[in-house]
Amino acid sequence: MNKLWSAGRLTYAALAVSALLSVFPIYWMFVVASRSSDAMGQIPPPVTPGGNLGANIARLFDNTDAYFLTGLINSAIVAVTVTVSVVFFSTLAGFAFAKLRLRGRNGLLLVIIATMMIPTQLGVIPLYLLMTKLNWNDRLPAVIVPALVTGFGVFMMRQYASQAVSTELIEAARMDGCGTARIYWNVVLPALRPAAAVLGLLTFMTTWNDFLWPYAVLNDPENPTVQLSLRALSDGYYQDMSQVFTGTAIATLPLLLVFVLFGRQIIGGIMEGAVKA
Amino acid sequence: MAVQLDALPPVTPTERSTARPPRRYRLSRLDDKYSPYLYIAPFFLLFGVFGAYPLAYTFWVSLHDWDLLAAEHPFVGGENYTRLLADPDFWHSVVNTLGIFVISTVPQLFAALWLASLLNRRLRARTTWRMAVLVPNVTSTAAVAIVFGVLFGRQFGMINWLLDLVGVDAIDWKSNRFASWVAISAMVDWRWTGYNALIFLAAMQAIPRDLYESAAIDGASRARQFWKITVPLLKPTIIFAVIVSTIGGLQLFTEPRMFHSGTNPIRGGPLRESQTMTMYMFENAFAPHYNFGYGSAVAWLLFALIAIVAAINVVILRRLGGTDGPTRVRRPRKERTR
């Protein structure tokens, strides 16, 4: 037996330190969120939770200037819409690329891979001008529509579909007279489900976190995403830091929830994606 | 990023020769012929409008004196580019971006490798450990940047307080250039080390264990096995991780933007200590200058920089493609991911 795989006390200690470093900033976010705003700037800094979380949350939602609740709702709308759309279009296109006769397949696939290299920043200025023309400035479609498909999603689903969808099953379904749409729905989608779920989770988290583009295009303080509400809270003429931290904690909570519930799948997805790419 | 374009042959419908194909069959022929294009159309359509068009249009805008507020946008050719290339603030932001990129990526990759090798051992509560190191990756970037901004405060920050306990003078993390790079890199690494560790872990698990067994029989130490077997076999994955970090790292915006608070945070400090290229683009394209032409030129040079760095990566990839490690680099298999 090679001792390369044995985990001694030192291994656990090192892992524990890593885990502590990983978790501490998140923990501390909740610590400050649970204290009164006088805790800001205290030396030594507080490291244990206080009893003000409820009051801070109430004050945060009472603070009509931050539109925090609107931000949460908007982010939920945006993230859910984008997630459903990305999963749908990506599985569809991934299926077509992996399993259907498509002229110029390789060329098109290369285009899709190339799109993954394009920095989002490159599009900010023209997209802004485009949204002005479409009259979408300050409105949610401006952040939803450009995100409805991603090259990453199509590519990931294509890679997965090549291996996970059985060609024989498709053949059999075709013999039974199934059209391509039925095959997609009855054969391909069920087979893709695990990968599609991971894609969905990753998309949800990315969209929820998106900052640059909403920052550029959503200027109406009454209609922010949750990340923009946070910016509004932290950039005010005067700041209530416990409220800011309560905001950061609440904005992080849905992601943590998703992570706790589906952590195993997310980890599996990331690791599998790594071997496939 | 090894992409196999011809993984599987496409499904061909079986040829049936009938004199008069039934109607259903004709429909099905149409279905076979056109629905694949229909399925990939949404991507290309949406990408065309919101991806490709803006790409070209950015270039068009960059050739104009395009003041957002002005009614006229006169064509100026390459003037924005010549001005930009002579603009010290621009080069300052390039150096910042590359500096932050290097001091975040290098330690991150080593830490991730090390963490992956720890996670690759026979652990109790394996999933819990994996989740613990991945959790930073699922937090909200803007939120965490605010938290780090406070942790790295000069006078009231926890980091400086800890340093003070061990006798180190307060560091001005926000207006000392190198210190601000370190602080922002810490933020980036905090988020991405665990993620990369899991990717490396996946690749490590795909390495046949008998390689190690024979090495162990030859008396190779643990460290030697790591450097002589693990790392060479991981090279494609490492390069993949580097490329992904390159694309992400060179675009860095949210972390440095939210790290700074107070007056004009878009500058990244009074002397632009940690202003990245994207922040510089933003400063010029939006407040206070609203010069879309100039901002677009910054965007294109950012793109060029990413392309250059990615190309360097590819060159390295090519070079490492030959026999370099003890065995030829093979694509890892997928079954070993758990």
Added chain:
Amino acid sequence: MGVFPRRRLAAVALVAATALLTTAGCGGDEPAEGGPVTLTVDVFGQMGYQELYQEYMAAHPDVKIVERGTGGNLDEYSPKLTQWLAAGKGAGDVVAIEEGLLVEYKANPQNFVNLLDHGAAELKGNFLDWKWNQALTADGKQLIGLGTDVGGMAMCYRSDLFAKAGLPTQRDEVSKLWPTWQDYVATGEKFKAANTGAAFLDSATNIFNTIVLQTAGNAQGYHYYDTANNLVVDSNPAVRQAWDTTMDILDSGLSGKYGSWSEEWVSAFKQAKFATIACPAWMTGVIEGNAGPAAKGKWDIAQVPGNGGNWGGSFLAVPKQSKHQAEAIELAKFLTSAKGQIGAFKAKGPLPSNPQALDDPAIVDSKNAYFSDAPVGKIFAAGAKSLKPVYMGPKNQAVRTEVENAVRTVDLGQRSPEQAWTDAVNNAKKAAAK
């Protein structure tokens, strides 16, 4: 005048729902003619209009008023306004414009309703002359906005820290400590010698801005740009004089180096880490918001060193893109009337630009409980009518940013005063040319 207006959750939910519906139903769409009209007012900081809206809505049942941007900072607000104006939509029906940015907006007067076409001329007597003139275009034919407040200057200080340092704490005695900025430095040195654990002032930029506006106001009446819009940062002696005074203050080690408006600055308020801060009238609301209820009665207000000066103050304008111009103009007139300005002053402290309001007992006799019952009416209103305004040129905000950043680099010890001055001049030129 609580800092965070307390409302029930239900009300918030309702507002949120309304916002969502507005979004879904295509932003900017308004109900058909005859229905109630919703007027959006875009502001930054604290204009103090909440109660006035209630009153106005009660008198005009067909008007509903929504304020956006409350508490936000100018650096965030003004770009948004600029983008809305450029896009031709998105701006409120009434928008606040800060004086430092007014010139930029005046460069495109077509974006705004000419208030002279809507009976504003007869209101001229309701504003300090210079305040009125600031909003006129160069040809005098268009009035962009109506003045709201002016930024009369004072010096706010923490009397508890002064006591700790063995300095006088009564505001009149404190005022006598610093007739000039040199005296202010001398007082600061005494304070510093007492080792209270707090700095004498917050940071360099606010004090510099105060001094430069005061010096320029008392001299030619312009600072970074002359009245012909030439950039004169390097040749205007008023700027250089203010610079040198500020450098003296920094040289004596009086600054706490808490970058204005940053989270460290806010924490320093909370932890009582500095004793004085330059205090235009509107700053009182900021101090109260940041220092919080725990510091009530610990702050007080004295005269500003030197002689007067004006920092800040805003205007209300009606963008041409508004679909309810007539109603918006009426509202702007109401908010800038003597009554409106008195209401705002009482709520959040911005000092009226309306001479009648300045004479009103409601202002003259007013006291601020948070600041140890300081007679803010007397302190601020007394000098308001003799305020000497400073002309602000086309890229004023961008130039000011550069100069202030240079000041900050000295404050933080990154640059020597001479290096920083070179930076200020060069970067200001560059910013003005962009």
